[in-house]
Amino acid sequence: MVFIGALATGNVPAWMLRFVPLNRDGTPVVALPQDGQTTPAQRSDRGRVRDADCSAVGREPGASAYSFQSPCAGRSIAPNGRWGVEMIERTGAVRLAGRDGLTIDDIASLADGRAFVLEWSPSSDWFFVNHSMGRGEERLRLFQIVNGSVVERSALFAEASREMVSRYPCLGRRGELRVSGRRWSADGTRVALVAYAPADACLLRRGAGDFAVEGEWQPLWMIGEVESGRIDPDSVRASAGGIAELPSDGPYAAF
Known part of the structure; x- marks a missing residue:
């Protein structure tokens, strides 16, 4: 070389x-809101934050991975439907929230302003993130949900x-x-x-x-x-x- x-x-x-981050083939995770939840980030939500490009937020057709971009609102629901990872609009804070819309745990390590792509495990108790490092490069970060806490492995x-x-x-x-x-x-x-x-x-x-x-x-x-x-x-x-x-x-x- x-x-x-x-x-x-x-x-x-x-x-x-x-x-560069690539689309992942797979079955899309159905992100249906439950009573008390905030509205998931759909294509209609994109671009609502002033001076922020939210066009990349969400899933592309046929892909299971979900793209987050601070400070745009976004939500990726786990396959079991019991919880999801959310980014709060404008603040860029990231949390694990239940179907009732209440915070289960904060994920401060993902609230650094950098874009990331999230993929849930089929078992819903793990997810990995490809965290942007700039220049099209990424760092794999792996998280496990243990007794209501999000633990990085x-x-x-x-x-x-x-x-x-x-x-x-x-x-x-x-x-x-x-x-x-x-x-x-x-x-x-x-x-x-x-x-x-x-x-x-x-x-x-x-x-x-x-x-x-x-x-x-x-x-x-x-x-x-x-x-x-x-x-x-x-x-x-x-x-x-x-x-x-x-x-x-x-x-x-x-x-």
Whole structure:
């Protein structure tokens, strides 16, 4: 992978241009309001906040993931219909709310003004978020609902990062790894994901205009268990052509 020429000429390889949130195929989650709930963010709600672009809020047709953009109102209801993640209009606060519209727990870590895409586990007690890092890059964040509290679990991100560094040691120097969740398994125990890094992650700057290439890397597809963070070794595969398409063979066939 030649970075110097790409940075100098702008001829960036095609896979480097694909680090953007993609629509997830799957059955849409029906977001029907219950008595006492605020109205879910539909397309008619978009653009109501002054000076805010709310056009990306919601689900695209045929997709199960829900896009949030601060400070626009949004709500993604869990498959069980008992609770949902909501962003409060204008304030950008994020919470888990029940069907009665009352707050179950605040999710302060998602109320930082950055966009994120949320995907519920079929079991409704887990969800993952692809949190925007800018430049089309994302960080996977995994949450579990335990006794009415939203608890962030970091084991899966840590194991995916460890797998990347073990294969491509140059990525360990700067620690700027990115992981994006793509799809839940049908039983809600595993997540298919892709790990990558900023395009210049293996470049060492030695001075003004003086760079050295420390190594090469490619995005890695993986499947991980949410409880333990364990990565299925049979699922790890490099993707020289980019991260646009989830693999469909081997352990990915179940997804």
